[in-house]
Amino acid sequence: MITLRGRLTQFNQSAINRGPAIVKLSDRTDRPMPLRAVEAFIHHHGPIPDGFGWYLVKDAETLALIPGGAAAAVLSEDFHHLGDGDVVRLEPAKAGIRTLFRKAVAYNHFLLTERCNNYCLMCSQPPRAVDDGWIVDEVLEVLRLMDRSATEIGFTGGEPTLLGARFIELVQAAGSHLPNTALHILSNGRSFATGTLARDLGAVRHPDLMLGIPVYADLAHVHDHVVQADGAFDETIRGILALKAQGVRVEIRVVLQEQTVPRLIPLARFLARNLLFVDHVALMGLELTGFARANLERIWIDPVDYQAELTEAVGILDRAGMKVSIYNSQHCILEPSLRRFSRRSISDWKQEYMPECEGCAAQGECGGFFSSAKFRYSRGISPILKAS
Structure with missing residues (x-):
C-alpha cells in the first residue's frame, strides 16, 4: 500500500503563515523562474535552487538550508514516493498533505x-x-x-x-x-x-x-x-x-x-x-x-x-x-x-x-x-x- 494523505512532520515559519495550496512538484533545477514561483521543489539530493514557491525536504537538517523566506516542510517517510510531476495539496494549519495526482502511475x-x-x-x-x-x-x-x-x-x-x-x-x-x-x-x-x-x-x-x-x-x-x-x-x-x-x-x-x-x-x-x-x-x-x-x-x-x-x-x-x-x-x-x-x-x-x-x-x-x-x-x- 501507498499512503496518499497524512501529516507533514515539520513546517518552517514561512509555511505556517501561508494558507492551503495545491502545487505541482518538481525536482528539476533548470525550471524557468516564472514556473518555479508556482511550484514546489521536492529535494532528493544535491543543491537547492532558488525561486520555488514551496520546498519539500526529507529531513530537518535540509529544512535549515532552504532559501530565506521560502515556505518549506519536511516529508515523512510515508511520502518519500512523491516525485517530479506529482500534484499535492498542502495544509500548513493542519500540518497536512494530500496526494491529488501521481505521475508515475497509469x-x-x-x-x-x-x-x-x-x-x-x-x-x-x-x-x-x-x-x-x-x-x-x-x-x-x-x-x-x-x-x-x-x-x-x-x-x-x-x-x-x-x-x-x-x-x-x-x-x-x-x-x-x-x-x-x-x-x-x-x-x-x-x-x-x-x-x-x-x-x-x-x-x-x-x-x-x-x-x-x-x-x-x-x-x-x-x-x-x-x-x-x-x-x-x-x-x-x-x-x-x-x-x-x-x-x-x-x-x-x-x-x-x-x-x-x-x-x-x-x-x-x-x-x-x-x-x-x-x-x-x-x-x-x-x-x-x-x-x-x-x-x-x-x-x-x-x-x-x-x-x-x-x-x-x-x-x-x-x-x-x-x-x-x-x-x-x-x-x-x-x-x-x-x-x-x-x-x-x-x-x-x-x-x-x-x-x-x-x-x-x-x-x-x-x-x-x-x-x-x-x-x-x-x-x-x-x-x-x-x-x-
Whole structure:
C-alpha cells in the first residue's frame, strides 16, 4: 500500500503563515523562474535552487538550508514516493498533505461528489447528503497542473452526474487540458435517461471518453433491490441507450456478490441480445469496505463457489463478440480458461497480497487483493507454483 494523505512532520515559519495550496512538484533545477514561483521543489539530493514557491525536504537538517523566506516542510517517510510531476495539496494549519495526482502511475481517479441517488448494498464509497461543491474547483485546478503525458484518469462518486452543468464543465476541462489522456467516468447512468445530459456530454466530443455503468441483473426488481432505488433499472438502461445514441462509449459493470451471481448467466444473455453495442463488460470482485463490509453477511459469496456461473457468462459474452474483462480477482481461484480475461485492476495504493501468495509464480499477472480483503477472502487462495 501507498499512503496518499497524512501529516507533514515539520513546517518552517514561512509555511505556517501561508494558507492551503495545491502545487505541482518538481525536482528539476533548470525550471524557468516564472514556473518555479508556482511550484514546489521536492529535494532528493544535491543543491537547492532558488525561486520555488514551496520546498519539500526529507529531513530537518535540509529544512535549515532552504532559501530565506521560502515556505518549506519536511516529508515523512510515508511520502518519500512523491516525485517530479506529482500534484499535492498542502495544509500548513493542519500540518497536512494530500496526494491529488501521481505521475508515475497509469491511472489516477478523482472523487467528484459524495452525493448519490443510489444506495447500493455493496457500495465502497457510501453516499452522504453534503454540500461538497468545493471538490469541483479543486479538481479543475489539478487538471490544469497535471502532466500532459498522463495515460488515463477517472471521475467517480457518489454520482458525478448530480453535478449537472459542473459535470459537463469538468469533462470539457479534462479534454482541453489533457487531450491525449483517456477519461473513465463511473456513473449509475440514471441521469442520462431523459437524453438531455447525454446530448450535452456527447457535444463535448471528448477524444477518449468511456462511462462505466452498473447493471446487476436482467430483472428490474433484482437490480433495483441491489441499488436500493425503485425504477433505477429502467432509468439505467434508457441512460445507456441515450449515451450510445450520442456516440459515447459505455462499459457495463457487474459486481459479483451473493445477490447478483444467481442472475449472472441470464444477465450475460440479456447483454448479448439487447446491449451488444456496448464497448466493454467488466465482471468485478467485491471491495470489502463501506456498505460492503456493513452488509457482508448478506452479500458475501466465495469466488470459488461461482466459477461455473462466471465461466459460462464470460463464454456467452465472448462468443457474442463483446469485449469482457474480470476485475479484482485472483488468478489461483479463476478457472484456467478465464485467466486471459483477468486484469490487474486494483490501484497500487490499496493493493496487497496475502500470506498464502508467498512463492506464487503468477503474481506479476494476478490482480491481488484490496487491502480491505483481510476481513474475508476466498478459501481457495493458494500459490500457483508454475505458470499454467
